[in-house]
Amino acid sequence: MKKGRIISITAVIVLLYIIVGSSLPFIIQPKYKKTDWNNTKVSKIYGQSEGLRAGIIESNEEALDIRLRMIKDAKERIVLSTFDIRPGKSSDDIFAALLAAADRGVKVRILVDGLYGTLHMAGESEYYAAGTHNNIEIRFYNTPNLLKPWTVHGRLHDKYLLVDDDLLLSGGRNTFDYFLGSYSGGASFDREALIYKSGDSSGNDVIKQTYDYFESVWDLQVCKPVFENVPFYKKDIRQAEEKLNTHYLNLIEQKKDIFDAESNYTKLTVPVDNAILLTNPTHIYAKEPVVFSELVALMEKSKDRVFIQTPYAVFSKDMYKEMTEAAKAQPNITMLLNSTAVGDNFMASSDYTLNRKKLLGTGVTLYEFYGSHSTHGKSLVIDDDLSAVMSYNLDMRSTYIDTEVALVIRGKEFNKLLEENMLKMQKEALKVKKDGSYGSNASVEAKELTRAEKSIFSITSVVFQLFRFLL
Structure with missing residues (x-):
């Protein structure tokens, strides 16, 4: 066998080893065992923390x-x-x-x-x-x-x-x-x-x-x-x-x-009743979707409304199912995320291009952000007293692969402050109708993708499905 052929075969074997070895451990996504409300981690938010x-x-x-x-x-x-x-x-x-x-x-x-x-x-x-x-x-x-x-x-x-x-x-x-x-x-x-x-x-x-x-x-x-x-x-x-x-x-x-001045953290904050930390597992392999499932449990327990802000949404089959169940339990769920035109995550935008209809099919009301540039905030408002501010994105990487933290906070004043900031961003967004068209917003104009961008997304939105479990 010629030396060049040996080198080529060896290179292919090494490449396959890296590709398979890096992706195979994450193909099967663990499930998080559902439990009754009293045994959820988020139920502890109804405790009390003084000061x-x-x-x-x-x-x-x-x-x-x-x-x-x-x-x-x-x-x-x-x-x-x-x-x-x-x-x-x-x-x-x-x-x-x-x-x-x-x-x-x-x-x-x-x-x-x-x-x-x-x-x-x-x-x-x-x-x-x-x-x-x-x-x-x-x-x-x-x-x-x-x-x-x-x-x-x-x-x-x-x-x-x-x-x-x-x-x-x-x-x-x-x-x-x-x-x-x-x-x-x-x-x-x-x-x-x-x-x-x-x-x-x-x-x-x-x-x-x-x-x-x-x-x-x-x-x-x-x-x-x-x-x-x-x-x-x-x-x-x-x-x-x-x-x-x-x-x-x-x-x-x-x-x-x-x-030079003494810090006044009281002035920068409002009193809250309690706050807890949610985290994913910390090992380096495929993880149980702790943060996602616990947040869904909060949504299902809500009385009046849920307002989610996430940079992007890349759902697994189980995530679509859980979000659909949450929307049945609480029909008033709104999600604000980047439009493809302003988002700065190319892979997530590619996936959203193909799976936008599936996300609408969960029953969640979608708003696409058209601000001057991308939003990276991850927040949640539930009813008039529960809130979450997170590192967690509503995608499969944050759900099953990476470590994540989420602060869940109970307090009406904080809830109101967070909602006000999220509503400011919603004013720069367009509502997505069930047929995929936009609702009207006189102060927002949808930014059109260029012909080249549309062509690229039409290809990458399909190609990336091969490894979307890593997105």
């Missing part, structure tokens, strides 16, 4: 500022868990603040998804400057190994910031300029919930639940320390540290409203 308050962080500028404020106020510990950190101005701001906190004795732990951490953080001096600090530890979750292709999927999609025992921020934002600050011109719309615990911090409140969850992930064997050992060729770590220290001094001058 708990919650607020909404809507704009990207607010999102960066609240992070800097929380980190500035830290006295003992900080936990940052995120899907994606990328070099940029907002990352400089945050790591300068984290380094300053570590310098004053605060213990900082940072957990990042291993795929995106490797792609966007590896080799960057500022992360070595942080990771080599005695009070900072950085770990990656499930860094892919092509010799073990089943590690390619199963990503850490959690997004939250914990400070001491009284502050929690969680929602849909990643940690880079597209989501934080005003550094990126085409930034995404997103949303987070700020939880503030005033008074006694004892008891199993949502902040403690999130710490416990973090510890369970942090201690997994697939979470490995990074940036603690500097490669011999990296000679600029101390300069990077000095640069971050100087940057922090400049931040203090630029943002005196954050650094």
Whole structure:
């Protein structure tokens, strides 16, 4: 056999090994055993947590500022868990603040998804400057190994910031300029919930639940320390540290409203009756759809209405079935999602192009968002007192593959605040009729796809069905 042929055959075998090994473990999607209401996780939302308050962080500028404020106020510990950190101005701001906190004795732990951490953080001096600090530890979750292709999927999609025992921020934002600050011109719309615990911090409140969850992930064997050992060729770590220290001094001058004034988290929040944390399993393989099924249980229990905001919707057969059952139990379910013309997830938009009718067939009322750019927020409003702000998207990847977190909050004032923000976005959307045409909205004009875009989506919407269980 010729050498070239041997090489070709070997390459094909390796490629097949990677493709099959990375996808086969996720083809069969586990089911979540249905139970009566009293045994659901979400039923605990009707407990009571004293001194708990919650607020909404809507704009990207607010999102960066609240992070800097929380980190500035830290006295003992900080936990940052995120899907994606990328070099940029907002990352400089945050790591300068984290380094300053570590310098004053605060213990900082940072957990990042291993795929995106490797792609966007590896080799960057500022992360070595942080990771080599005695009070900072950085770990990656499930860094892919092509010799073990089943590690390619199963990503850490959690997004939250914990400070001491009284502050929690969680929602849909990643940690880079597209989501934080005003550094990126085409930034995404997103949303987070700020939880503030005033008074006694004892008891199993949502902040403690999130710490416990973090510890369970942090201690997994697939979470490995990074940036603690500097490669011999990296000679600029101390300069990077000095640069971050100087940057922090400049931040203090630029943002005196954050650094000079005492923080008033009461002013940023409203009282709530309770809040709980929902999470998916944390292993790296196909997961039971815990977050999705628990949220559906809440929808089925609702009395008046359900309002969902998700960037995109990619349903499995079971998800279509459960959403149809929820719509029968509660006919007033509205879902707001990106139109294909403004969505920034090409694969999800491709799937939606083909399966839009199926989604309408569940009985849910659809609104397609036509704002200036994509929305990335994931939220839920139920009746006049229940809300959820999440990292979770209504797609199969978030449902069966990735880790996810969702804050479920009970409180009428918070519910009203969240609804107001969601309704603002709905005003920039068009209602989808049962026949697929649009209802009227004088202030919104549907953006037409170009002929090239239509042609591409007509092809990809079909081709992607081969592996849509990974979308």
